[in-house]
Amino acid sequence: MSKVPSAATREAPGDSEKSLQHSIIPIKWQGTAADRHDMSVLGKKQVLRRQFKFWTMLGFASTVMVAWEFCLLVSPFTLQDGGTAGVFWGLIICPFVMVPMYASLAEVASMSPTAGGQYHWVSELAPPRFQKGLSYAVGWLIMMGWQTFLCGVSFVAASLILGLAVLNYPSYVIQPYHGTLLTIAIVAFCTFFNIFLAVRLPLVEALVLLLHVAGVFIVIIPLWVMAPRGNAHDTIMVFTNSGGWWDTGLASVIGMVPTIGLLIGYDCSVHLSEETEDASLTIPQVVLAAVGTNAVMLLVVGITYIFCLGDLDSVLGSATYQPVIQVLFNATQSHAGTTVITLVIIIILLSACVGQVATASRQLWSFARDKGVPFSSWLEVVPEQWGIPMNAIMVSTIITSLLSLINLGSYAAFNALNSLGTVSILFSYTITTGCLIWRRLFGEPLPARRWSLGKWGLPLNIISLCFTTPMLFFYTWPLSYPVTPANMNWSSTMFGSVLVIAGIYYFFKGRHEYHGPVTLVKRTDD
Numbered sequence: 001m002s003k004v005p006s007a008a009t010r011e012a013p014g015d016s017e018k019s020l021q022h023s024i025i026p027i028k029w030q031g032t033a034a035d036r037h038d039m040s041v042l043g044k045k046q047v048l049r050r051q052f053k054f055w056t057m058l059g060f061a062s063t064v065m066v067a068w069e070f071c072l073l074v075s076p077f078t079l080q081d082g083g084t085a086g087v088f089w090g091l092i093i094c095p096f097v098m099v100p101m102y103a104s105l106a107e108v109a110s111m112s113p114t115a116g117g118q119y120h121w122v123s124e125l126a127p128p129r130f131q132k133g134l135s136y137a138v139g140w141l142i143m144m145g146w147q148t149f150l151c152g153v154s155f156v157a158a159s160l161i162l163g164l165a166v167l168n169y170p171s172y173v174i175q176p177y178h179g180t181l182l183t184i185a186i187v188a189f190c191t192f193f194n195i196f197l198a199v200r201l202p203l204v205e206a207l208v209l210l211l212h213v214a215g216v217f218i219v220i221i222p223l224w225v226m227a228p229r230g231n232a233h234d235t236i237m238v239f240t241n242s243g244g245w246w247d248t249g250l251a252s253v254i255g256m257v258p259t260i261g262l263l264i265g266y267d268c269s270v271h272l273s274e275e276t277e278d279a280s281l282t283i284p285q286v287v288l289a290a291v292g293t294n295a296v297m298l299l300v301v302g303i304t305y306i307f308c309l310g311d312l313d314s315v316l317g318s319a320t321y322q323p324v325i326q327v328l329f330n331a332t333q334s335h336a337g338t339t340v341i342t343l344v345i346i347i348i349l350l351s352a353c354v355g356q357v358a359t360a361s362r363q364l365w366s367f368a369r370d371k372g373v374p375f376s377s378w379l380e381v382v383p384e385q386w387g388i389p390m391n392a393i394m395v396s397t398i399i400t401s402l403l404s405l406i407n408l409g410s411y412a413a414f415n416a417l418n419s420l421g422t423v424s425i426l427f428s429y430t431i432t433t434g435c436l437i438w439r440r441l442f443g444e445p446l447p448a449r450r451w452s453l454g455k456w457g458l459p460l461n462i463i464s465l466c467f468t469t470p471m472l473f474f475y476t477w478p479l480s481y482p483v484t485p486a487n488m489n490w491s492s493t494m495f496g497s498v499l500v501i502a503g504i505y506y507f508f509k510g511r512h513e514y515h516g517p518v519t520l521v522k523r524t525d526d
Helices: 015-021 033-042 054-065 067-080 083-111 118-125 128-168 176-196 198-226 232-237 248-263 270-275 279-307 312-316 323-332 335-369 390-404 411-442 454-475 491-513
Strands: none
Touching (some): 054 198, 067 083, 067 198, 067 323, 083 232, 128 411, 248 454, 335 390
C-alpha cells in the first residue's frame, strides 16, 4: 500500500475562513485544516463536533461490532449446518474475504470522509446515468442495515440477561414480551447516553476497548483450564449436516457464511467521519486496524469455543436458550463464575448498542440532509446547543422499539433481522466496490486521497467483489430443510419489501427532492 499526496493536506487560500463562517461549531471542534478543506470540497457544513481521534475511534469501531462476542452468540447457526468444522474454516476464511473489501472501502473513505458513507461514494463513483438511482438505493440499504443491527444487538443483550435469570432462578419462565420490553429499555438507556452524555462517548469507547480486549482472556482462560477438550480431527475436519440438506457440502457453505460475516459492519466508523479529527487519514487507518485486530480476537475466541463445547445436544437444548451460558456453566460448574463472565459480555454488548445508536442516527441524519427520506427537513436538524442529530436519534429509538414488537408475533421473523442487517450492509459494500471498479476502468481518474492502495487497488477491488457476491446469495438461505414458515429466513422478504417502499417513495417524491451528494461536490483540484 502506498500513500500519495492529496489536496486534502493543502488548503486553498480562504478555504479555512469560508468553512469557519459557515459552521456553527466552535473552532476547537472543527478538526484540522484537512477536515475543513474536505467539508468545503464535499459541499457540507460542519455541524457536528469532531471529538474522536484514532484510539477513541478504534475503540468505537471495535466495540460497536463486537465480533468475538457475537461469535459466541451466532455459532448455533453454523453448528447446525457444518458443525464445529464449519465454524473453524469460516473463521480461517473470514479475514481473507473481508480485508480486501475493507481495504477498498478505506481508500474511498479517504477520498470522501463523510457521514453518508456508501451512498455518497456511489453518487461520486457510479456511471453518471446511474448515480442518482443507485446512491438513493444504497442510502436506503445502509439505513435499513443499521436500524436492524441496532434492534438485533439490543435484543441479544436482553436475551443474555434473561438467560442469566433462568440460570440463577430455574423456575423463571421467559415470555416473549420479556425480551421485547427489555430490548426497549436497553435502547432507551442507550438513547439517554447518546443525548446527555454524548461528549463522554469517546472516553467510554476507549475504556470499553480495554474491556473488549480483556474479555477475550476472561472467556478463554476458564474454558482452557476447566472445559473438556474436543478431538482435533473431529473438531476441525468432520463436517456435519443437522439441517436436513441433501448435501453436507451445501450445508457447510450455508453454515459458514454467518461466521465469515462476523466482520461485516466496520463502516460504523465511516458514519462518524464528521466527528473525527483528520478524518481522511484517521478513518482508513481505523477501519483496517479494527478489522485486523478483531479478526485475531475472533479467531482465538472462536477456536477456543468450538474445542470446549462439550456435549453439543445439551448445549443447543439449554434451558437458558443461550448456548454460550450453558458452555460456560458446564466448564466452571459455578453459577457465580458463569454470571460474572456473561456480565462482561453483556456490558460490552450494551456499549455496542450505545455506539450503534450513534451510527444509525448519523447515517439517517446524513441521508436526510441529502433529502433521501421522508421528513428530511425535520430529521436533518442539529440543535446548536446539543451538537448532535437529536431528531434522528429519537427516530432510531422508535424504529428499534417498533421492530422489537415483531418478537411478540414470530421469533423466526424477528431472528431474520440480523440477517437482514448483514445482507443490507454487505449489499452496499458490493455496489460501492463495483462502482469503484467501473470508475478505475472507464471513468475519470479517482479523486486525490491521503490513503491509497496504489497499484494494488484494482486487484483488491476485483478480489473483494468475487468474494462478497456469493456471500449475498447464501446469506438469504434458511438454515434447515424442508423449509417451513417457522424456519424460513425471512430476510429476503423483508429486504425486498423495504426496497419496494423506498421505490414508491422515490417515484412519488424522492426523485423530485433527492439529487445525490455528488451535485454538491467541488473537486476543482483533482
